[in-house]
Amino acid sequence: MAQSAQSSTETDWVSRFADEVIAEAERRAPGKAVVVASGLSPSGPIHLGNLREVMTPHLVADEIRRRGIEVRHVLSWDDYDRYRKVPAGIPGVDPETYGQYIGMPLTAVPAPAGSAYATWAEHFKAAMVESLAELGVEYDPISQTEQYTTGVYRDQVLFAMKHRGDIDAILDQYRTKQKPGGKKPQQKQVDEAELEAAEGSGAAAEDDGSVGEGGYFPYKPYCGQCGKDFTKVTSYNDETTELTYVCTEDEYTETVKLSEFNRGKLVWKVDWPMRWAYEGVIFEPSGVDHSSPGSSFQVGGQIVGIFGGEQPIGPMYAFVGISGMAKMSSSKGGVPTPADALKIMEPQLLRWLYARRRPNQSFKIAFDQEIQRLYDEWDKLEAKVADESVLPADAAAHARAVRTAAGELPRTQRPMPYRTLASVVDITAGHDEQTLRILSDLEPDRPLTSLDEVRPRLDRAENWITTQVPADQRTLVRDEPDTELLSSLDDEGRESLRRLVDGLDSHWSLDGLTTLVYGVPKVMAGLEPDAKPTPELKVAQRTFFALLYRLLVTRETGPRLPTLLLAVGAERVRKLLAV
Structure with missing residues (x-):
């Protein structure tokens, strides 16, 4: 070798x-x-x-x-x-x-x-x-x-x-x-x-074998009558290879020549x-x-x-x-x-x-x-x-x-993040045209020309969403604004939504929207958009994110917000967040 x-x-x-x-x-x-x-x-x-x-x-x-x-x-x-x-x-x-x-x-x-x-x-x-x-x-x-x-x-x-x-x-x-x-x-x-x-x-x-008149036997025939292995070898002749077994299921007994018999195994x-x-x-x-x-x-x-x-x-x-x-x-x-x-x-x-x-x-x-x-x-x-x-x-x-x-x-030719693909097919319910639009927006400088570029990973993510995620955890985007929640907001809450809506067009990409949704609470706290988060700021961000989820998908959690915003589309986001 x-x-x-x-x-x-x-x-x-x-x-x-x-x-x-x-x-x-x-x-x-x-x-x-x-x-x-x-x-x-x-x-x-x-x-x-x-x-x-x-x-x-x-x-x-x-x-x-x-x-x-x-x-x-x-x-x-x-x-x-x-x-x-x-x-x-x-x-x-x-x-x-x-x-x-x-x-x-x-x-x-x-x-x-x-x-x-x-x-x-x-x-x-x-x-x-x-x-x-x-x-x-x-x-x-x-x-x-x-x-x-x-x-x-x-x-x-x-x-x-x-x-x-x-x-x-x-x-x-x-x-x-x-x-x-x-x-x-x-x-x-x-x-x-x-x-x-x-x-x-x-x-x-499995059992070790059976014990009969001739002692121990390591072979188990399948019964010639019922076809099952509830059998016990009772005798065997080394010279002639004659083997006798009895089936405990139907009491069937048969004598065969093991040198010619193939209906059994060790x-x-x-x-x-x-x-x-x-x-x-x-x-x-x-x-x-x-x-x-x-x-x-x-x-x-x-x-x-x-x-x-x-x-x-x-x-x-x-x-x-x-x-x-x-x-x-x-x-x-x-x-x-x-x-x-x-x-x-x-x-x-x-x-x-x-x-x-x-x-x-x-x-x-x-x-x-x-x-x-x-x-x-x-x-x-x-x-x-x-x-x-x-x-x-x-x-x-x-x-x-x-x-x-x-x-x-x-x-997969273009392996986009699995969690992103899963979120998109969740929101679009697998609608190919909408899915292509959203995924193209993820990388505006290099838009997708066909969903085949993200397959088979896209198909795997869609299968995961449809077969493994419970219905009550699926994402359902609102058709109409939650007017009751919107009217209950204080001035700070209203202002944070306005800042988000005003920044959509200039931040319309996955990275841009990530900067925007994390940056709004920073600006509201009097900080620069690229400021490092503090414990207090993280609390404010979580509160802001929960508000957005409630206004967009009725729950306080969901797909990552930048992906969700891209999937919903700027026009629909403006409609659902209008104050």
Whole structure:
């Protein structure tokens, strides 16, 4: 493998992991493509927490690819997992009807009513596939249904059954046993909500296998009669590969030749390390649920040796939260997905949120007002990159956000402030002609000729306003003046409004109106318009701003006043503020 020289300023976590992975790959499989892996179970909506399972190895793989080294990012779709329970709040899913499918493979469960896809697995995979494409994530997809049902893993299954005693001995070390005195061994407790949130990563809890006349068996067939996995292997012949199982659901018994049988899979704690060895995985992250003793990652680290492989290196990643929401779980309805996030933010911003934090650092993705601050922070970073004042680690995170080894992601031609765009579409209710007029007034020296110049950011801001901002927080400009409030003003209040109205024409730009609205209270206090604010002056400014909001939009808060004034238009402002 050829490795390009690394800059001494590259100190971000992605580069450090890439260094480790390349060195480990050289040790394990010199001359071969580096393999990194992710696993997702389409058991329900694949949420933004699950996205970290993909983004972490993607960023590392992309860094390795940038260095000119061949790398494969394997994404296993765990679509042969059992349907464990009916997620709440899924449109087109009746809990009573879908309860009958529990225990079947996800690829055997019908898609929700109205779906364009035939199966449950394909329905929930589709949205993620589209989102990953938009995010620029390159990967090799592997359907575990196809792997098992076409016999790709047949040798691995037979091998596991032959060495079931060795596997059982490892698992037995972690099984909960009574100690003398009735005390159970201490295990690190993992929050139930965190275990729930692990669903969708292939880490859902499963049993270790079954025990019958021949001892322990790490294989679970799907029943030939009901199609479910409520089965128990009762005997197995290593010579003939004859396997007998019984289904506890319908008491169906069947004897098959495992060397020819493809309707079943290894239990999860054996399946995962088998795949590490089969694919030659060098790097794969794991969720925090794997930190507990007996977790599938820890146990798999020992079982993988039976298959002649080694455990991948990789970090434990922390959970991703949503502003104002509890921990995410794909088994519950209403959990934001990458597709939901990409409706309100550009791919670059979403990539940046995952790239700038080390995997073991938790962070939140904003669906509330915080998204405006995040965009402000992003725009400041872009400006620092442009003038070369950016810190090395921040520059690296930015570079990983805006481009991959394959090239630059599509971006907004003129990225006006997100909060400004949101305010404008809020006030205009998305009316294109009015929106273009107002945005052109923001930069009179360089007016917009088309809204396409501010897309897709404009569309994201509009989606945020229409889908995430409650109706009672939307901006509604008055049609007629509030004559009662205007008549109640004292001389000072009237004079402040007159000064504002008189200065509109000479200050009609975003910067000019900012100077005007902050300057009127200064002038009223006998100060120069550019005077530095004092605590007393700040109180006067807040009082003046509240008055303007009440007269323009009936509330004491709203979009930033300069943007609001531009949106309302000078003529209408004069009408509403006339004293």
